[in-house]
Amino acid sequence: MNGAEILMTTALESGIKVCFSNPGTTEMPLLAALDSTPGMRGVLGMFEGVCTGAADGYGRMKDSPAMTLLHLGPGLGNGLANLHNARRADTPIVNLIGDHATWHLAADAPLTMDIESIAKTVGVTQRLDCLETLSQSTADAVHSAMSGQVVSLIVPHDVQWSEAQGLEIASPTASRANINADSVAEAAKILNDSSNALLLLGGAALRKEGLKFVEKIQEKTGCALLAETFPSHFERGAGSQQIDRLPYFPEKAIDVLSRYECIVSAGAPLPVSFFAYQGMPSFLINEQQKFASLESSPRAIPLALEHLEDALLKKGHDRRIAQNQFKNPELPQGELSGKKVSYILAAMQPDNAIIVDESVTSGGAYYQSSATAMPHSLITLTGGAIGYGMPCATGAAIACPDRPVFDFQADGSAMYTIQALWTQAREGLDVTTLLCSNRNYNILQMEYKRAGYRHMGEKARALTELDNPFLDWVGISKGMGVPAVSVDSAESLVTALKIAIEEPGPHLIEIPLPVR
């Protein structure tokens, strides 16, 4: 076996089954090793941001890592934004980044770059220089990734092609749940003592295995519940408890949080403003409010919640959280708006759908309206780096081929990683993209006003408007092999969505919207 085969075999035996790939010359042995490793699937992305975003979507659905295969520093750079989002989602990913042969680095050939410096900004990095420890290092990388990290392995070209005899294939050590008992005790004390506490939920606390303990904790203590603004994967809809989310803008978030004397976080970071604003604090909790956080590795949050529930006393209280009942709302009619699109998607999404939300300003109404929709997984933009929706939907569909995927997508952000459509077509994925075309970076126009500028000059306007020319999403989508239609009313959206749901394979629906 050569190094590339050892690496692929170890990855497969460690549970990795998919490699989202955009290879180059320095990855040829790894490409060949894909062929000699039955059970390892290769999926081509025509841009690295597609590969890394797909690995993020895959990891969020599976709780186990996919690999990416990237070509030196430039390939990693192209994939960096979606790895950043993955880092903020605690998604397990293993990147394989090919590099020049060890002895070729001194030549400073044109593609030579400081890969480590780039990779370390999104997680743990290791250069696999040694053939003897290659298998163990790979298994260790999978183990590290499983704890909720992006792990980048830099694999020199000569290590890939070098032959090794009689090496054993290593296995990852079993992951141990890592929980800080003191933090559980502190949280329990707060929830036992306070009659006005909030349990702020994020990460795996918003998955079924976490929510079942959340429900019990709420029943015992009467605490309020709130989800973080951008959950990585929230299992919700009819049959779940009604859980609002922390508002995006700091004024509203402070208003909501200020209602509580104490806040206990389970899987959510300390609430902070997404951006800085003059006269507005970074931290959204004031000094009078108590804050405690369940400290654990990201995947162990449900177990930490279980321990917490064990430590709680049953109190008399009058805060009952409603259970969402399935509502089949009347479908909106007439002229399209972001609100109507949100309602229609919530009303029509089939049972067990995966919703990837990168609708930005267009889909503001979706979260509320889908609370009573069929049970579903909601995936959101954790790291703020736009261009995650289409790739993430692609990876989620590969992770869960039996579940329909809907990418609720804004136009501006779609353009960053538009190449994902081709991968959806090639792999025949059941992804329906609802492309909200408002032909503006509307969020920037809002933020411009928030920054105190009353009048938008010609140049600033031109840099926030996606007009002159308008993008023809039907043409672009069909050009990449995904059937597409444009709709001009709520009724025609309903018709198009019905067809997309019934027909197998990917679809794109262009939804021209007025700027709100």
Next chain:
Amino acid sequence: MNGAEILMTTALESGIKVCFSNPGTTEMPLLAALDSTPGMRGVLGMFEGVCTGAADGYGRMKDSPAMTLLHLGPGLGNGLANLHNARRADTPIVNLIGDHATWHLAADAPLTMDIESIAKTVGVTQRLDCLETLSQSTADAVHSAMSGQVVSLIVPHDVQWSEAQGLEIASPTASRANINADSVAEAAKILNDSSNALLLLGGAALRKEGLKFVEKIQEKTGCALLAETFPSHFERGAGSQQIDRLPYFPEKAIDVLSRYECIVSAGAPLPVSFFAYQGMPSFLINEQQKFASLESSPRAIPLALEHLEDALLKKGHDRRIAQNQFKNPELPQGELSGKKVSYILAAMQPDNAIIVDESVTSGGAYYQSSATAMPHSLITLTGGAIGYGMPCATGAAIACPDRPVFDFQADGSAMYTIQALWTQAREGLDVTTLLCSNRNYNILQMEYKRAGYRHMGEKARALTELDNPFLDWVGISKGMGVPAVSVDSAESLVTALKIAIEEPGPHLIEIPLPVR
């Protein structure tokens, strides 16, 4: 004036006129400052790789920097690959990278990232934390960039919005040509002493101001001439000396270089193999060969050549370099091939055209066939990070609105930064894209064979073929606002190219090619 206005004003007064922008919330004051700085043009790219690649093309044509406006670490990551290419081309660029307010970094808000670590991989980096020195730092950055560097300025949000009174706007210190006289003397000794010397040309040595001294040096000494494999900007065609280029694959490059006893480089790096191959050296010159390099800042190479010419003795010799005469070759007919496309472009390109070459394997015949074409600027992929062609052509067209630009473009690499088409449409740029669609990463299939693999398995094949579905380039291009046609013969290519040359604005011609 606030910090953003000070920065924009300083940049303008330092000679920067264009800002290729993809802004976000942390760049709103800079966006507003664009409006209050008449003379500074903003150009929107719908992806950061478009902005950085355009800045590369602009800088290569103008020898003075454009700015980019990027949104935190993810925006820089998205633009990194083309900044890497720019670094390898010694292109002057000033990146403005917005960051959170200084006091907001402690909150570790979702978009927070280690920007410095990413930026330093492509050049010089400075964080502009201080309002008082902001103008001087900006002027210094332009000065640094002018020496042939990518300079990244990280501009905190609060520094942009803070008001300063009575600050003076700084100017860059005049650039001084930086030449190592010893290296000139050493090169002169070699060329005076050896009857079998090669002058290897790169960077600014391949520009008119360098080539005029190259011609004199050749006449005096009889040295051979060769261009580096991937020139950043080569002014050539009819009326210039016939200068071959160093072959790409190391076997052929060694063969060519081994003919010479001594090699003097002017602006070209020490010749090395692009990739490592088993049994092949990294360095392509052997130990018996003398090597010397003119050491100077990239822009001072023509001056170094002038000094060198002064130090040379006139020798009797019999190596005469032919002057290229304009040849109007017969246009090929019938079935399309990469060779025929190369011939047609070379034959039809108007005087003073700019050719951006990212044709990879399809355009192998272009370099030779265009030696006798109308005088033109040839721009090539210096850093090996594909996805530079469309953005670079965009920037070159903005730099030189009176010159027709041709992007000789492969399909696989086009997909990385396909969003550039929209910018070409919006700005009405005279860019004609010859899109060679061979529906394969053909170079990878060649490299796979070179790596010793005889049979390509199903998975490796699927990761190097761009089929199932084929991309419809006409649909994609029109979808982004660029008129497009597909051609099916040499004759129809000639017709389409004629129309594209005559009509103003951008065009794309899809050229389906067999894999060679």
